[in-house]
Amino acid sequence: MQPAFSVKRAERVVGVFALLCLALAVLMMGPPKFSNASRPPRGIGDPAIAIQVIRNVGEVDDILSEAPSPDREAMRIKQYIDFGFIASYAGLFFTLALLLTNVGAWGKIAGLAAGICGLAAAGFDIRENFAILRILDVRLEETTAPMMNAIRSASAAKWVLSAVALALLSSYFLRDKWWPKRIIGALLLAGAVLQVYGLVDNVWLVRQGLFLAGAMIGLVVLFFRVR
Numbered sequence: 001m002q003p004a005f006s007v008k009r010a011e012r013v014v015g016v017f018a019l020l021c022l023a024l025a026v027l028m029m030g031p032p033k034f035s036n037a038s039r040p041p042r043g044i045g046d047p048a049i050a051i052q053v054i055r056n057v058g059e060v061d062d063i064l065s066e067a068p069s070p071d072r073e074a075m076r077i078k079q080y081i082d083f084g085f086i087a088s089y090a091g092l093f094f095t096l097a098l099l100l101t102n103v104g105a106w107g108k109i110a111g112l113a114a115g116i117c118g119l120a121a122a123g124f125d126i127r128e129n130f131a132i133l134r135i136l137d138v139r140l141e142e143t144t145a146p147m148m149n150a151i152r153s154a155s156a157a158k159w160v161l162s163a164v165a166l167a168l169l170s171s172y173f174l175r176d177k178w179w180p181k182r183i184i185g186a187l188l189l190a191g192a193v194l195q196v197y198g199l200v201d202n203v204w205l206v207r208q209g210l211f212l213a214g215a216m217i218g219l220v221v222l223f224f225r226v227r
Contacts, residue, residue, distance in 0.1 A: 082129055
């Protein structure tokens with residue numbers, strides 16, 4: 001009989017979800033590109049990140065320009081792609097959480113908490129996407145503070161919950177004596193720290209993606225198998 005829970009099978013699923021996350025992240029960075037008119041504030045290099053932490057209508061104008069605009073349409077397409085990315089990382093969080101629950105008493109508690117935080121982060125990410133889509137057809141003079149607050153509050157909740165989930169899940173790899181897994185754990189933990197710090201200095205919300213991309217590549221190399 002097959003065991004109720006197969007670690008090897010779950011690790012392969014992790015590899016598949018990590019590969020999907022990488023593929024969709026690359027797709028979001030591809031065309032349509034934002035125009036030269038899109039100038040995110042405060043040194044934030046990515047308009048799709050900058051819109052998540054907007055503070056006022058002036059920043060909306062800096063990122064998207066007046067409606068209608070090519071940058072608003074580019075943002076719309078990237079938000080649609082992001083729904084697929086959300087599904088992929090939610091699956092990744094959930095599967096990693098299952099693996100963590102299989103490593104003892106601490107793992108059961110940490111895995112349950114990580115799974116809840118990861119799925120909650122995905123829920124707030126969906127809420128954030130809908131809030132962003134809501135303002136794309138609204139002229140600047142009609143963009144209200146509650147509209148911007150809806151984006152910013154959902155985004156903050158997403159980043160905090162994601163950071164907690166990543167920090168907990170990193171323990172699955174850091175406890176391992178094999179150095180490739182420890183590197184993945186360190187990258188996940190660094191990404192978690194930078195996500196929280198990025199809420200203070202928003203530039204780091206872009207940079208944290210480099211650490212997590214490294215972790216995803218590591219997961220694909222370690223766990224993905226074509227059979």
